[in-house]
Amino acid sequence: MTEYSGRIWLIVDEQGKLIDDIDTDMIYHNKYLAITDRAQMGQYTFDNLEGYRDFASKAQKDDIVVVGANFGSGSSRQQAVDCFRTLGVTSIFALSYGAIYKRNAINSGFPILEIEEIDMEALATGSVATDGSAATGGVATDGSAATGDEVTVITEESVVKKGEKVVIKFKQMSKVQKDIHNAGNIFEYAKGL
Amino acid sequence: MGLTIIEKIMQAHSDEPAEPAMPGKIIWIGIDVRSARDFGGANVVKNFREHYPSQKVHDSSKTYFTFDCNVPANTIAYANNQHICRGFAKEQGVKLYDVDAGIGSHVMIEEGLLAPGETGVGTDSHLNILGAVGAFGQGMGDQDIAFVFKAGKTWFEVPHTVRIDVDGDLPDTCTPKDLTLKTVGTLGTKTCLGKAQEFFGPAIDKLNLAGRITLASMATEMGSIIALLKPSEDVLRYCSELRGAPVQPTEPDADAAYSGNATIDINGLKPQISLPGTPHGVTDVDTLADIHVDSVFIGSCTNGTYEDLKAVAGIVKGRRIKPGLFGSVVPATRKGYTRLLKEGHIETFIDAGFLVSNPGCGGCASGQIGMTGEGQVQISTSNRNFAGKQGAGDTYLASPETAAASAILGHIGTAEEVL
Ligand code: SF4
Numbered sequence: 001m002t003e004y005s006g007r008i009w010l011i012v013d014e015q016g017k018l019i020d021d022i023d024t025d026m027i028y029h030n031k032y033l034a035i036t037d038r039a040q041m042g043q044y045t046f047d048n049l050e051g052y053r054d055f056a057s058k059a060q061k062d063d064i065v066v067v068g069a070n071f072g073s074g075s076s077r078q079q080a081v082d083c084f085r086t087l088g089v090t091s092i093f094a095l096s097y098g099a100i101y102k103r104n105a106i107n108s109g110f111p112i113l114e115i116e117e118i119d120m121e122a123l124a125t126g127s128v129a130t131d132g133s134a135a136t137g138g139v140a141t142d143g144s145a146a147t148g149d150e151v152t153v154i155t156e157e158s159v160v161k162k163g164e165k166v167v168i169k170f171k172q173m174s175k176v177q178k179d180i181h182n183a184g185n186i187f188e189y190a191k192g193l
Numbered sequence: 194m195g196l197t198i199i200e201k202i203m204q205a206h207s208d209e210p211a212e213p214a215m216p217g218k219i220i221w222i223g224i225d226v227r228s229a230r231d232f233g234g235a236n237v238v239k240n241f242r243e244h245y246p247s248q249k250v251h252d253s254s255k256t257y258f259t260f261d262c263n264v265p266a267n268t269i270a271y272a273n274n275q276h277i278c279r280g281f282a283k284e285q286g287v288k289l290y291d292v293d294a295g296i297g298s299h300v301m302i303e304e305g306l307l308a309p310g311e312t313g314v315g316t317d318s319h320l321n322i323l324g325a326v327g328a329f330g331q332g333m334g335d336q337d338i339a340f341v342f343k344a345g346k347t348w349f350e351v352p353h354t355v356r357i358d359v360d361g362d363l364p365d366t367c368t369p370k371d372l373t374l375k376t377v378g379t380l381g382t383k384t385c386l387g388k389a390q391e392f393f394g395p396a397i398d399k400l401n402l403a404g405r406i407t408l409a410s411m412a413t414e415m416g417s418i419i420a421l422l423k424p425s426e427d428v429l430r431y432c433s434e435l436r437g438a439p440v441q442p443t444e445p446d447a448d449a450a451y452s453g454n455a456t457i458d459i460n461g462l463k464p465q466i467s468l469p470g471t472p473h474g475v476t477d478v479d480t481l482a483d484i485h486v487d488s489v490f491i492g493s494c495t496n497g498t499y500e501d502l503k504a505v506a507g508i509v510k511g512r513r514i515k516p517g518l519f520g521s522v523v524p525a526t527r528k529g530y531t532r533l534l535k536e537g538h539i540e541t542f543i544d545a546g547f548l549v550s551n552p553g554c555g556g557c558a559s560g561q562i563g564m565t566g567e568g569q570v571q572i573s574t575s576n577r578n579f580a581g582k583q584g585a586g587d588t589y590l591a592s593p594e595t596a597a598a599s600a601i602l603g604h605i606g607t608a609e610e611v612l
Contacts, residue, residue: 023579036235077232187240190344
């Protein structure tokens with residue numbers, strides 16, 4: 001997939017700043033750990049993250065999620081990656097990732113990308129309803145920095161565009177990440193080794 | 194240019210051992226011990242069966258299951274998952290440490306499954322505890338582990354290493370956990386994110402294995418891949434005895450290249466405590482002296498060793514925990530439990546009013562021996578106090594000594610106030 005579009009979720013605090021250190025218990029709480037069926041996982045995504053407890057019911061297929069630093073720190077649970085897939089989220093952009101989370105996502109072929117530069121202002125203004133209700137995408141607790149805007153990810157150029165404007169520049173995937181992603185997952189990838 | 198410990202271990206296990214394992218490079222490394230616990234284990238089995246139907250694991254003698262999260266299972270889902278693992282282990286001829294053995298990472302050290310310089314992976318995000326014996330341990334998700342079960346190797350990006358110098362000697366009033374919390378508080382989650390750590394200094398050299406385990410266990414909370422400690426003479430002797438043959442330490446080269454440096458000053462250190470919410474929100478215990486405590490949990494992979502609990506016995510012997518306070522003690526392993534039992538410490542805990550549970554993760558993971566309700570204040574000796582992790586209440590993290598003293602006092606306090 002070299003180019004794809006979707007609504008963008010900015011996972012922000014009340015000041016409109018991307019939230020750092022979102023751990024695996026906030027993404028996918030330990031009370032659901034015994035679940036092994038991927039189809040069941042999506043509904044619990046972010047249900048322990050203040051301000052985003054209803055994320056799963058609002059998320060739509062092709063959504064794109066943007067978060068702060070050290071995303072997915074904490075436990076080794078694969079569910080914290082898989083729950084996004086169940087919902088049809090296509091990719092995650094973060095300032096950085098927890099090490100285990102990064103591996104889990106890479107090995108399962110789920111595109112997680114690292115932000116190099118982000119234009120929060122351009123992302124935060126636009127089609128935002130003042131009460132947050134009509135912003136179908138990222139709704140902050142006060143609705144302020146949320147946007148349900150449509151953006152386009154252009155993988156070749158390592159950019160995300162809103163209209164013509166570049167709103168995120170991201171780092172190229174490493175070779176192993178790219179290879180595993182192209183193969184589908186690490187199991188498929190290893191067959192070609 | 195010289196290599197750090199992690200670079201040496203990775204190079205020695207690499208598919209291309211002649212190539213230097215430089216940071217940032219992606220290499221395939223052989224894994225000496227592959228494991229799964231009850232948490233994640235069933236998913237590993239599911240992935241394995243899906244991708245490698247009716248095939249064998251790469252090497253059954255290097256593959257293990259360790260149950261520790263929910264032991265014995267108190268939900269049907271966990272019971273089912275454990276049973277799936279048992280079935281798979283039997284079919285594959287893989288050794289399984291069942292619900293009575295204790296915390297997997299500790300069992301691996303106690304059983305001598307991992308020695309200095311070796312590599313191990315598992316579904317436990319604190320498997321980097323193996324850094325305590327100078328081995329490379331890493332927690333991974335269930336697809337990753339299913340893959341390693343089959344391949345016996347996996348890819349790693351060689352991490353950068355941060356050199357951490359601990360300046361000063363640990364004061365008598367402080368414990369390895371205080372040193373650890375001080376480090377976590379100073380470094381936060383960003384300084385070492387995705388990097389390995391190496392610790393140096395006289396206080397580090399003097400740490401016994403239990404103290405090394407405590408420090409290494411919280412690498413995860415610093416976002417670090419692993420905290421590696423050069424094994425001491427004692428650690429080498431211990432590992433060699435378990436192996437029945439001398440083991441060799443992996444030491445960093447004198448001219449090893451570190452990507453960063455940090456200094457932790459422990460001169461005049463006072464007992465440390467981390468405030469509810471994040472492990473790195475650390476302060477001196479004596480700044481919180483009047484906070485009422487409802488519940489105390491002593492155990493976990495960070496502070497559930499024989500040595501940790503023996504120190505607790507020394508504080509609570511002949512005393513009673515505050516009426517109305519719930520206190521629990523959970524040894525990390527069956528071996529530790531047995532030793533405490535034989536030496537009379539278990540009786541000391543019970544006489545003091547503690548609930549003593551069978552070995553395992555106990556209060557840490559699924560709230561198996563009790564969770565906190567809204568408004569309840571807990572002191573825990575574990576490594577994480579994220580909201581909701583151990584219940585609805587507020588959890589502070591501290592040393593076993595501080596936790597024990599607070600249980601006696603009924604408010605946050607240090608061992609000095611009790612003894
Ligand atoms: S004690 Fe807690 S942190 Fe340690 S392995 Fe068990 S669940 Fe994980």
